[in-house]
Amino acid sequence: MCTAITVENLSKKYIIAHQLRERHPALRDAITNNAKRVFRRLRHPLGGFDTDDPQHEKFWALKDINFDIKKGDRIGVIGRNGAGKSTLLKILSRITEPSSGRIDISGRIASLLEVGTGFHPELTGRENIFLNGAVLGMKRVEIKRKFDEIVAFAQTDKFLDTPVKRYSSGMQVRLAFAIAAHLEPEILLIDEVLAVGDLGFQKKCLGKMNEVTRHGRTVFFVSHNIGMVRILCNKSILLTSGKITQYDDTQDVVETYLSVHKTEMGSNGEICWSKETPGPGCDDIRLLSIRLLNNAGTAASVFTKDEIINIEIAYEVYRKLSGVRVHVTLTTEDGIVAFTSTNHGKGTEELMPGKFRSRATIPHDFLNVKTYYVKVYFDVPGIRALVPEDEYLFFKCDPGTPKGQFVSPSQAGVIAPELGWSNESIT
Amino acid sequence: MSSHKLIIEAGKTSKRYFRDVWEFRELFYFLAWRDILVRYKQTLIGISWSVIRPLLTMIVFTIVFGRLARLPSDGIPYPILVFSAALPWQFFASSLAECSNSVIANANMVSKVYFPRIIIPASAVIVSFVDFLISAVILAAMMFWYSFIPDWKILLLPVFIVIAFGASIGTGLFLSALNVRFRDFRYIVPFIVQFGLYISPVGFSSNIIPERWRLLYSLNPMVGVIDGFRWALLGGNIDIYWQGFGLSMVLVFFLFFAGIWYFRKTENAFADII
Numbered sequence: 001m002c003t004a005i006t007v008e009n010l011s012k013k014y015i016i017a018h019q020l021r022e023r024h025p026a027l028r029d030a031i032t033n034n035a036k037r038v039f040r041r042l043r044h045p046l047g048g049f050d051t052d053d054p055q056h057e058k059f060w061a062l063k064d065i066n067f068d069i070k071k072g073d074r075i076g077v078i079g080r081n082g083a084g085k086s087t088l089l090k091i092l093s094r095i096t097e098p099s100s101g102r103i104d105i106s107g108r109i110a111s112l113l114e115v116g117t118g119f120h121p122e123l124t125g126r127e128n129i130f131l132n133g134a135v136l137g138m139k140r141v142e143i144k145r146k147f148d149e150i151v152a153f154a155q156t157d158k159f160l161d162t163p164v165k166r167y168s169s170g171m172q173v174r175l176a177f178a179i180a181a182h183l184e185p186e187i188l189l190i191d192e193v194l195a196v197g198d199l200g201f202q203k204k205c206l207g208k209m210n211e212v213t214r215h216g217r218t219v220f221f222v223s224h225n226i227g228m229v230r231i232l233c234n235k236s237i238l239l240t241s242g243k244i245t246q247y248d249d250t251q252d253v254v255e256t257y258l259s260v261h262k263t264e265m266g267s268n269g270e271i272c273w274s275k276e277t278p279g280p281g282c283d284d285i286r287l288l289s290i291r292l293l294n295n296a297g298t299a300a301s302v303f304t305k306d307e308i309i310n311i312e313i314a315y316e317v318y319r320k321l322s323g324v325r326v327h328v329t330l331t332t333e334d335g336i337v338a339f340t341s342t343n344h345g346k347g348t349e350e351l352m353p354g355k356f357r358s359r360a361t362i363p364h365d366f367l368n369v370k371t372y373y374v375k376v377y378f379d380v381p382g383i384r385a386l387v388p389e390d391e392y393l394f395f396k397c398d399p400g401t402p403k404g405q406f407v408s409p410s411q412a413g414v415i416a417p418e419l420g421w422s423n424e425s426i427t
Numbered sequence: 428m429s430s431h432k433l434i435i436e437a438g439k440t441s442k443r444y445f446r447d448v449w450e451f452r453e454l455f456y457f458l459a460w461r462d463i464l465v466r467y468k469q470t471l472i473g474i475s476w477s478v479i480r481p482l483l484t485m486i487v488f489t490i491v492f493g494r495l496a497r498l499p500s501d502g503i504p505y506p507i508l509v510f511s512a513a514l515p516w517q518f519f520a521s522s523l524a525e526c527s528n529s530v531i532a533n534a535n536m537v538s539k540v541y542f543p544r545i546i547i548p549a550s551a552v553i554v555s556f557v558d559f560l561i562s563a564v565i566l567a568a569m570m571f572w573y574s575f576i577p578d579w580k581i582l583l584l585p586v587f588i589v590i591a592f593g594a595s596i597g598t599g600l601f602l603s604a605l606n607v608r609f610r611d612f613r614y615i616v617p618f619i620v621q622f623g624l625y626i627s628p629v630g631f632s633s634n635i636i637p638e639r640w641r642l643l644y645s646l647n648p649m650v651g652v653i654d655g656f657r658w659a660l661l662g663g664n665i666d667i668y669w670q671g672f673g674l675s676m677v678l679v680f681f682l683f684f685a686g687i688w689y690f691r692k693t694e695n696a697f698a699d700i701i
């Protein structure tokens with residue numbers, strides 16, 4: 001197979017200005033700084049020129065990256081915040097320039113760093129479809145051809161001639177994603193665009209992306225969401241502090257990542273955040289801790305099949321919120337969803353600022369003998385996401401005390417509930 | 428298989444830049460179309476603004492320079508003398524204003540999608556050109572009103588329009604790129620436009636400038652552009668000061684290429700500093 005993308009010795013350096021308080025340099029500063037520099041240069045004609053500026057510090061977002069991507073590969077890029085994932089994506093999509101190195105790309109490339117880029121609030125839905133399509137690199141005939149499909153996908157046909165500023169944010173996102181989903185490049189670069197909209201629509205997007213990626217297209221997908229990477233990508237790159245630490249089959253890379261991740265999130269069934277390391281969320285709400293408690297009320301990461309598991313999510317609300325819903329999803333190690341449970345109608349309809357704790361209980365004799373990942377997600381359904389969906393904890397369900405001699409420890413299926421079997425004679 | 432080959436290398440501007448511009452040509456159209464659509468949304472009189480603005484300028488200038496100051500008009504109705512200059516001047520001035528803000532106004536796109544950035548300021552110029560065309564219709568109506576018939580030289584008008592384009596795009600590119608780096612230009616541009624109106628021969632004929640200063644006066648590239656417009660539009664009565672015109676043209680030519688060069692040089696860093 002031929003390669004779609006070759007990256008050689010790629011580095012990206014950012015200069016962090018320390019003393020400049022203004023984000024945008026004023027001409028005055030530039031003039032005085034230049035004057036200073038000229039002056040310094042005059043005084044020390046042989047000294048270094050720009051390197052030892054005490055106001056500036058170099059930061060390597062990416063350092064000596066090398067990799068090849070074959071045509072038709074679906075590559076996931078995972079790593080912690082600040083590992084350089086987004087920088088890599090920005091360089092590949094030519095939004096920003098590398099500091100050194102070289103990239104060869106063969107094939108029509110399109111990138112999706114944010115849905116709805118270029119949407120103009122004053123324009124109608126119809127007009128925005130054309131505008132956004134053009135911004136993403138679609139031709140007018142192409143947009144015309146797919147117009148109906150886009151509208152149907154976004155379910156906004158009734159509001160086509162309404163200015164987008166009158167749309168709910170959920171509708172805007174749906175329309176924006178629908179346009180993006182109908183791009184047909186040979187290489188598609190995607191950032192975590194799916195962390196928007198309500199869960200239902202996210203599912204739909206995921207389905208669409210899955211369909212898109214099956215058509216032999218090269219996909220480069222940057223995400224925090226391990227489950228999504230597992231489903232969408234056959235190979236993955238693990239980035240750590242601007243360097244590639246692993247590039248292999250997704251399964252292996254995810255394992256490495258999780259093993260590192262696991263030690264960080266505390267393997268004892270508990271993850272806590274503090275002021276110094278604020279939990280996931282937004283300005284309105286943030287997670288404080290997630291804990292898996294056994295019957296005795298202690299956090300654990302190993303449970304037996306006949307034990308109940310209490311999931312306890314503590315969070316802090318900073319601004320009055322209404323209609324909040326908490327979702328807990330259990331997935332298996334292969335990324336298959338075991339089930340999702342929400343707290344619909346259970347006390348988070350109106351939240352005033354303060355700290356809260358939501359609890360849910362997984363009944364005994366319900367799960368299979370497996371390792372499960374716990375995903376947590378907060379949203380206002382159909383309106384917006386509050387806490388992005390992510391895998392925060394994992395635990396293992398052990399066979400425990402066997403109830404019969406011939407019961408195999410693990411059944412087929414993602415769960416193995418005890419269904420209250422009985423047997424009676426019907427004569 | 429694929430004909431699309433792309434090489435990204437540090438510090439090198441892509442060789443296929445202008446092919447990209449061509450490939451994204453529809454974006455020109457869409458961005459210009461968006462700006463025109465959006466421009467007069469939620470206004471009471473809508474598109475009429477693009478007629479009223481140049482008309483008012485013309486009336487004020489005619490009264491101030493023609494009636495009060497009684498400047499000579501070489502036998503041409505003063506409103507037409509003013510309007511034939513206001514036409515390229517308005518085009519230039521609004522291009523500068525729109526261009527210099529355009530890249531910043533589209534910061535969201537610049538930091539999230541790739542396309543040749545030059546499309547943004549260029550489409551801003553196209554928006555101003557639409558206003559120019561509307562004003563041109565007004566001028567035609569005025570000429571009709573005054574029974575003023577231009578001669579064959581009007582056929583050369585497109586040449587001067589191209590020159591006006593060159594001056595607008597060149598200067599606009601400079602300013603838009605500088606504005607990304609130094610927001611100071613947000614304040615400088617209105618000054619340029621304001622002063623430029625008075626130091627360019629919009630309200631008066633450039634013939635009133637003393638002979639020995641004319642070459643110096645022509646250092647303002649818009650002097651050449653405006654003189655050219657008058658020469659083409661107003662018929663035999665107008666003589667052009669060719670040395671000055673030549674100097675202005677050299678400057679326009681320089682501005683145009685220097686503007687493109689500077690914009691291309693800085694645009695790769697736009698996403699990092701915007």
